[in-house]
Amino acid sequence: MEIIIQPTYARLAEVAAEIIRDALLKKPNLVLGLATGSTPIGVYEALVQMHRTDRLDFSNVTTFNLDEYVGIPPDHPYSYHTFMRTHLFNLINIPVENYHIPQSTVVGHAEFCERYEAAIVDAGGIDIQVLGIGRDGHIGFNEPSSSLGSRTRIKTLTRGTLEANASHFGGTVDTVPKMAITMGVGTIMEAKQCLLLASGGPKAEAIANAVEGPITAEVPASVLQMHPRAVVIIDDAAASQLKRVDYYKQVYANKLELLSRDG
Numbered sequence: 725m726e727i728i729i730q731p732t733y734a735r736l737a738e739v740a741a742e743i744i745r746d747a748l749l750k751k752p753n754l755v756l757g758l759a760t761g762s763t764p765i766g767v768y769e770a771l772v773q774m775h776r777t778d779r780l781d782f783s784n785v786t787t788f789n790l791d792e793y794v795g796i797p798p799d800h801p802y803s804y805h806t807f808m809r810t811h812l813f814n815l816i817n818i819p820v821e822n823y824h825i826p827q828s829t830v831v832g833h834a835e836f837c838e839r840y841e842a843a844i845v846d847a848g849g850i851d852i853q854v855l856g857i858g859r860d861g862h863i864g865f866n867e868p869s870s871s872l873g874s875r876t877r878i879k880t881l882t883r884g885t886l887e888a889n890a891s892h893f894g895g896t897v898d899t900v901p902k903m904a905i906t907m908g909v910g911t912i913m914e915a916k917q918c919l920l921l922a923s924g925g926p927k928a929e930a931i932a933n934a935v936e937g938p939i940t941a942e943v944p945a946s947v948l949q950m951h952p953r954a955v956v957i958i959d960d961a962a963a964s965q966l967k968r969v970d971y972y973k974q975v976y977a978n979k980l981e982l983l984s985r986d987g
C-alpha cells in the first residue's frame with residue numbers, strides 16, 4: 725500500500741484530485757469509480773476547479789458510483805444521485821449517459837446488480853476507484869462481515885452507519901433507509917487502482933486497522949492490503965493511530981524526490 729499523509733484535509737483532497745487529473749490527461753476515456761459522503765467533497769471541488777480553470781475534459785469519462793440507499797427516490801435531497809449531481813456531475817462536462825449510480829428501488833434489484841457489474845466490465849473496468857471508510861472499516865456499504873469476495877448486492881446497514889447518517893434524515897436513526905445497494909468488496913478489488921481517503925481523528929482507528937491490522941471481513945477496508953495499487957491518502961489526524969507514520973512519510977518524500985529527479 726502507498727500511504728500518503730498530508731497535514732490538512734484540503735491538501736489530501738488536492739493530492740487525490742491531482743492523481744485523477746494526471747490519469748485523465750493520459751487516458752481521456754478514464755473509467756472512475758466514485759464515492760459519496762463528506763470525505764470526497766473536497767476532491768470533487770478540486771476537479772470542478774480544474775475543469776473551470778484548466779479545461780479538464782470529462783466528456784469521454786465514464787463513472788460508476790459505489791452505492792445508493794434503497795427506498796428513497798433519486799431526487800430525494802439526500803439520495804446519492806442528488807449528491808453526485810450537486811457536487812460533481814452538474815458542474816463538469818460529463819454526458820448524462822456516462823454516469824452510473826445504483827438504483828434506489830428494491831424492485832428487480834438482483835437483475836439490476838448483475839447489469840451494473842456487466843456495465844463496469846463493458847466499460848473496460850474501473851481505472852481509479854475513490855473510496856471513503858466508515859468508522860467500522862466499511863468501504864462502500866460493505867459493513868463488517870461482508871464477504872471479501874462479494875459482488876454488487878443489497879446490504880443491511882449497521883446501527884453505527886445509520887447513526888452516522890442520521891443527520892441527513894431528520895436526525896433520527898428511524899428515518900434513515902435501512903438498506904443500500906453497494907458494489908461488493910470483490911467488485912472494488914477489481915479496480916485497477918484504489919484511492920482510500922480519510923480525514924479526522926474519528927477515522928484514525930479504522931485507518932490503523934485497515935492499514936496495519938490483519939486482513940479480515942471484520943474490517944472490509946483491510947482487504948486493500950491485497951490490492952496491487954492501493955493508495956491511502958489521509959491527514960495527520962486520521963494517521964494518528966498508525967505505528968509507522970515516520971516511515972510512510974519518508975517513503976512518500978523519497979518518491980517525490982525521485983519524481984523531481986526524473987524531471
Ligand code: PGA
Nearest residue numbers: 761762763764856857858
Ligand atoms: P464520510 O463517510 O466520508 O462521510 O465520513 C465515509 C463512509 O462511511 O464510507
